[in-house]
Amino acid sequence: MLTLKDHQFTPAAVTVPAGERFRIEVENRDTTPAEFESSDLRVEKIVVPGGRIVVNAGPLKPGTYTFFDDYHPDQAKGTLTAVAGKARD
Amino acid sequence: MLASLIIVFREVFEAGLIVGIVLAATRGVRRRGAFIAVGVAAGVVGAAILAGFAGALSNALAGRGQEVFNAAVLSVAVVMLGWHNLWMASHGRELAGEMKAMGQAVAGGQKSLVAMAIVVAIAVLREGAEVVLFLYGVAAASDEGWVALLAGGLAGVALGGAVSFLIYRGLIAIPLHRMFTVTSWLLALVAAGMAGQAAAILADIDWIPSFGFELWDTSWLLPQDSILGRALHALMGYSDRPMGVQLAVYVIVLVVLAIGARRIETSTAKQAH
Secondary structure, three states: OEEEEOOEEEOOEEEEEOOOOEEEEEEEOOOOOEEEEEOOOOEEEEEOOOOEEEEEEOOOOOEEEEEEEOOOOOOOEEEEEEEOOOOOO | OHHHHHHHHHHHHHHHHHHHHHHHHOOOEOOHHHHHHHHHHHHHHHHHHHHHOHHHHHHHHHHOHHHHHHHHHHHHHHHHHHHHHHHHHHHHHHHHHHHHHHOOOEOOOHHHHHHHHHHHHHHHHHHHHHHHHHHHHHHHHOOOOHHHHHHHHHHHHHHHHHHHHHHHHHHHOOOHHHHHHHHHHHHHHHHHHHHHHHHHHHHHOOOOOOOOOOOOOOOOOOOOOOHHHHHHHHHHOOOOOOOHHHHHHHHHHHHHHHHHHHHHHHHHHHHHO
């Protein structure tokens, strides 16, 4: 679960189990549209102001992946770390 | 201004590649300019409408609205491209022949033009909706002046349009009969890529099985979000980490179009003798 406010992701770093499908929820609390995007995770989805989306991703190899708001790529960005054999975040 | 230029260019570039090929593929058919222009205009209007309903679409179908809509319009484009290619297989020869004989535009092929206009409209619609939302966001936040925003956007459209023009000029430099073969292949690859993409979208929301989420990873070699990666993605469905079902659908569409065109060509050639 991620929240966008003032073009910042909270939390800006999340952990997921490697080798499994997982869901990411993004809520946009800004007044402008955002596009939750990650070429690492192969995700690209528009989040309207006040809106909330769910995307599926993975399974991932252990490692660190980046995501960002394609409309504010310099401000809104975060990382997702996939770790082997750890409980769901 | 630079931000709006880059994002507008990126989207117009992807749609522009397809428009350029379609323009070349419909060369010689009367009034194709009008049809393609209507297709582009419909795409722009549709993009604005789509952007306006982005919230509703996103919430539709239990949050799967965006994905299902994208997969649906891609599928329509695939059918239109396939239909055009099979039509060209039976009429391409006479079209090229008539064009040579008369040295100009020929009648006929208007049905195929409708299909191509729809493909152009869909290409513009998909890329355009993102642009509209982005520009709306920038305008609403007003951290940039309107003039800079507009200038950046227009520059992006101009640059993207230039790419479209270059592709078109490059293709029409090819001798006539061969050119239709080339554009048919290019459109078949575009269709296969779009079909694969639609399958990947549906697998991502668990509507269909993925048959493997990552067959291979070539992102170290050619990242899909690089400019070349984007071009190859739009042109032939390049994916740096394809799903199993994506590749399967890709190959099936390509093979069906290739075999279909070959069979139609052989049967029309027989009739001619």
